[in-house]
Amino acid sequence: MIIIKCPYCGDRDHSEFSYGSDASIVYPSLDAPEKDWVEAVFFRENIKGIQRETWQHSNGCRMWLEVERSTITHEIKSVKPCHTQLQKVFEK
Amino acid sequence: MSSRRIENFGKINRQKQLKFSWENKNYFGYQGDSLASALLANDIRVVGRSFKYHRPRGIMSCGVEESGGLVTIGTGDRKEPNVRVTSQELYEGLIASGQNAFPSVNFDLASINNLLSRFVPAGFYYKTFMGIPPFEWGSGTSVWMFFEKFIRKAAGMGRSSRLPDPDVYEHANDHCDILIVGSGPAGIAAAKEAADRKLDVILVEQDNMIGGDQLSESEFNSDEAFKELKSLGVRVMKRTTAFGLYDNCVLGLVERVEENVTLSDRRLPKQRFWIVRAKHVLIGSGSFERHIAFNNNDVPGSMTVNASKHYLNRYGVLTGKKIVITTNNDSVYSTAEILAKAGANVIVLDNRKETNIDLNKNNFEVINGVVPYNINGSKKINSLDIANSINSKYNKIDTITCDQVLMSGGWSPAVHLLSHRGVRPVWDTENLCFVPGEPKENITVIGSARGIWGKGDCIDSGIAGTLDAINKLGISKTDYFFPKQGGWMNPIEPLYEVKSKKTRSKSFVDFQHDVICDDVRLAHREGFISVEHLKRYTTLGMANDQGKMGNIIGLSLMADLLGKEIPEVGTTTFRPPFTPVSIGALAGRSVGKHFMPLRTTPMHAWNLENGATMIDAGLYDRPWYFPKSNETIDEAYIREAATVRKTVGICDVSSLGKIAIQGPDSTEFINRIYTNAFAKLPINKTRYGIMLRDDGIVLDDGTCWRLSDNEYFMTTSTSQAGKVMSWLEELLQVRWTDLKVNVTSVSEQWGVAAISGPKTRDVLSQCLEDPSTISNENLPFMCFISATLKGGIPCRIARISFSGELGFEIYIQADYANIMMDILWKSAKQFDGCLYGVEALGALRIEKGHVTGAELDGRTTIDDVGLGKMASDKKSYIGSALRKRGVLSASDREKLVGFFPVNKNDTFASGTIICEKNNIKGFGVGRITSVTHSPELGHWIGLGFIKGGVEEWKNINVIGSDPIRNKQIEIQVVSSHMLDPKGERMHG
């Protein structure tokens, strides 16, 4: 029963959201060599502690969010829009 | 009426008698009785048989920890097993019966197990069946499957009804400032304090009366306490169990709404499942009295001490006449006094050599330095052997004639809810119990759940709990302190097991699962020394009481064997639920047709009016086939598919996903997500496209239309519509934030009809204001155009074919979908057309070798399905880097092919495994994914995959193996384009 504070909608139950993936991955350009893509797609850190994740508020405003979550306690440290322009809008 | 009921004791309503039935005989109780107190009042001692040995069992407690009195309530479709008699309120007409016994709890044939017990030790079932080689899907399994039904019958708990549950359950949500679990002295004090401070308080009590342990006090008035809390604005939820505590102070509650009401008078849901979000949680869940392990400590008539006090002062039932109380602590003395006052002959055996007890009058006998050694009797207690202890060896010294033995081996705080939050309890060496650890969240434990025994101290801890909450919530800063743990005058002394000198003694640790002290020792000998292993090996602490009474005894035995202290051995983790939760409550209203949300297309009503038989396709309800008079499904879909090939057919395809894509970078965006070239797609053209995932596997296929320079319209498959939408949003919001593109789901805004067959143009022309709109010149293959249906209804028409015939898809505003179908169908009838459903749609696409979700199953590549030519090598796109990696370009990958039965009368099913002749085993060399009867070819055909593809299997027939249906047929491998491979029909 995690509660995620969507920057647009406010505190919402996690059942409104869908987990995306690891937010720390920097995806290579589309024409990057195979090995770069293998690295990005298949190799993941198994973090014990605070992990950066993407979640979508799929049953809400549809915004993709970057969430810092503790994999030990489920504690949510921070939530912000993934889109850099939107981040600026919500900072104000 | 009954010899056990005592005048002037109890809070029951003696003006209102209630009739109930136990084992097919009628009895009476009173309003306010539990089933347990009513049975005891009627002197019914044996209420069940034990799990493994079928020993007679009686009522052993007065609450949710009950592990003896498990019975079946109700009959027919309302038959409910494993109900704790202690938690079931009595109502007029209640029907209860014993379980785990044949023919009755008083005479059970299977009690022979008791004599054969050395053949059924701990771990018996594991050892017996794990040992049968090979224990895998095969012969070992079948041995288990053969014996299982006998074992389950001999060892099982009660049996539930096999009929659908006739009752209604519902879900509800709520929130509050402070939620308090438990209405004992601490919980009530906390609630008053919080209400005084104008906080929104919910007080949850699993019992039907508030008060907790105070219900065993003669002077306590529950109704007055309830009224006072209500007047203060506290929301009191009775008959409600907090079964689980989750992140962010979210609680799961189950409210038993009308389980105290006579069946015929029930109007409300049976149970309500609550999710409550609190800002702070106070846990005042109380504590459980432990029993003592000694030989035959399970004979009906043995009970915890505090339970007998509840039966007397709450229900007016004196549970014994000659009562022996055995203890190691001070908590029993007030009970001894009250039982004696009610007329019982009471002897207290206190294992401590000396005790200083402050009592007003001593109307009972106390013997110090003595422990219980053995109960004589089987269905009832005849006498108790007692022992003294010299050098930790127990020696029998006397026998006391009695009809009841009450036990108190100390108290265990109910740390369950905190354990749900991962907070480990801490061993209190002074009070010999686990007390709650320090929670990190907004949770505070109060009362005896905190290890505080005295009532005054419990009240103080409740007030401190509320002040703690107020501080943690930042409402105000207040000084407060918690009373220290414990509170007895004389220290408790350890007394867990009184070890018998007899071999094969039965000293029960866990009554419900028949775990005896020797089982723990056996587990130790065999190396199961970790607490979690001990639990699983012996089943100690499993089942619906979850070891609320016996866990500590088991731990102490293991500590003893290991030469360690109890805290070093550890404690098992308690997980939700605290007490069993019915599946009905979890399901709530999500049953029957409400099991999943239902999606309908805008022409749903029209389909039904025109005779469609519907089928679930994901969440959608779609037309399956349109039977004429007595047609079977096979006759109908074969006729429909044949009609499409011969004249014309109309099909509702509105469930396709539809996405509007707009913005200056739309073209770039689309070009990056499809494998094929989209950069130069002209306006008014549409193109079939394939999307891959990052890892190179096919995600979905569909069409994409260019509406203008910066505007596109995308269709996706029905099943992947949601996934594709999220994927596009992710790309735009997470990865390619520089692209100026907006995506909008418009799936619900459009109704779509596919119309196909050689007569399509004739049919559609009649429906349009301007028939020339759809001429071959104006609307070539893979183009779309805006048009107007007769009556001036605007629509978009695309020349797309899924069936392989000349075909159009007509897109219309959803509100006009029914009118469009009227217009199209009226016209199609003039050309002997038909309506067709998804079954015929499937037949037509399989004939053409077109793939859908069955083939694009998240494991196949674009080359596997034979569409490699659609993967551009002139551009990079999502998946292009990985689509040919290692395994994905192996030469023996399974490729898309068609399958024909060699004997044209044979049929096969999807899921059939393709094997080489003379090598029919394992995963084979391929699989069939889709099958249909082909009206055009006149026999069954299949689509699927085979290693190497069609070239590898020219002139080599294979075997289609269907182990489920025990069927093998000879199959010919053909090209997946089983009909009109050049596509002459659709270009016509």
Ligand SMILES: [Zn+2]
């Ligand atoms: Zn939102």
